[in-house]
Amino acid sequence: MTRARVLAPGATLGVLGGGQLGRMFVHAAQRLGYRCMVVDPEADSPAGSVAEQHLRLRYTDARALDALAAGAHAVTTEFENVPAEVLRRLAERLPVAPGAAAVAVCQDRGLEKATFARCGVPCAPHAAIENAAAFDALSEGLLPGILKTAQLGYDGKGQRRVERVDELAAAWRELGGVRCVLERRLDLACEISVVLARGADGELVSFAPFRNLHRDGILAVTQWPAPGIDAAAAARADAAARAIATALDYVGVLCVEFFVLRDGSLCANEMAPRPHNSAHCTIDGADASQFDYQVRALAGLPLPAPRMHSPAVMLNLLGDLWRGDRAPRWERVLELPGVHLHLYGKTQARPGRKMGHLSVTASTLDAADAVARQAAAALGIAPW
Ligand SMILES: Nc1ncnc2c1ncn2[C@@H]1O[C@H](COP(=O)(O)OP(=O)(O)O)[C@@H](O)[C@H]1O
Ligand SMILES: [Mg+2]
Structure with a gap:
C-alpha cells in the first residue's frame, strides 16, 4: 500500500460539527500549522469559536458543502450522526476521512453487530x-x-x-416505534474502550485500553491504563478493534x-x-493525543505509536456541577498537582451537558486516582 497524498501544514482542514471534539481537533490541527473550517449553525459552538473559519450552516446545507469543497483540502467529522450521504457527496469533491461507508456502519447498531x-x-x-411483529x-x-x-x-x-416480554411494546412505542x-x-x-488511528495506507496505531x-x-470517569485488565485481555481487545478497523478499511x-x-x-x-x-x-497523558492522530490520519502524515508518559484519570464535568450560570470554583481543583482542566467554552450549563473535563496525571494510576478523588470531592462529583 502507498501512503496517501500528504497535506502539508498550512492547508485547511474542514470539520463537520462544532462540538468539543471538533474544538480539540482544531487545537491539535492549529499546533501543526493547519487552518480549520468548522461547519456548525451555532454562533458560539465550541469548535467554531476557535477555528479560522466558522461556516454557520447545517452540514446538510448545499452551501456548506460548496464552501468546504472550495476552501478546504480535506474534511473530517467530529459528530457521529453526520448523514453518510453528506460524506459520500463531499468525497466526490475532496478527501474525506473517515469514509461514508465506515461511518454508516458506526451509525447503525445492527450494522455494527454484523x-x-x-x-x-x-x-x-x-x-x-x-x-411490532418482531416481539412474537x-x-x-x-x-x-x-x-x-x-x-x-x-x-x-x-x-x-425491559424486564418482561409484556413491557416490550410500550418501550418500543416510547422510543418512537423506530x-x-x-x-x-x-x-x-x-467497561473498556480501545481508541486507534488508521491511515489511508493501512498503518494502524492504538492506545492501551481505557476503563470507563x-x-x-x-x-x-475514565482510568488509564485500565485497572483490573490484564495484558492478555488488553491484547484481545486491541486485536478485536484492529480487526474491525481493517475490515472497514x-x-x-x-x-x-x-x-x-x-x-x-x-x-x-x-x-x-x-x-x-x-x-x-x-x-495530557501521552506524547500524541487522539486528536493529534485524527489530524495526522486526515493529512496523510506518519502515525508513529503513541507512548503513555503518565497514567491518568479523567472526570467529565457535566452541567449539573453549575449552579445556574455560576461555574464551580476551579481554583479548588487547579491547586491540586497534575490537574489539567479543559473547558469547552459552552455558555449554557444544562444537566447532563458535557461542559468540560479534567484529567489528572501522575507517575502511577493510584496516585492519579487519589488526586482525582480529591478533585471530585471539591467539585461535588460522587466518588467511584
Ligand atoms: N447489553 C448491555 N448490558 C449491560 N449494560 C449495557 C448494555 N448495553 C448498554 N449498557 C450500559 O449502557 C451504557 C450506554 O449504552 P451504549 O450502547 O454504549 O449507548 P450510548 O450510545 O448511549 O453510549 C453502556 O456504556 C453500559 O453501561
Ligand atoms: Mg456507548
Missing part, C-alpha cells in the same frame, strides 16, 4: 426489532434486556430497560467500546467513528 460478527468479535445476544418471535433469553434505537442514540438516550435492537442485559465486570465508568448512561480515529464480563470475556458494545470521550486523557 461487522463484529464478520470479524469474529463477540457481542451481546440480540435481535433486530423492525416492527423473540427468545426469552434476551430478557431482561435493553431496547436501543438502531440509530441516533448517545449518552444513554434512545434506550429503555427500528431498534433488543440486547440481553449483561452482568458487567467493567458510566453514570445515567453518560461517561463519568477505516481511515481516521475509531473507538470500539467493550463490555468485560464477570468471567473475563469481552463483548464489543458499539463504535464511534471519531475521537472518543474516554481517550481525552491522551491529551
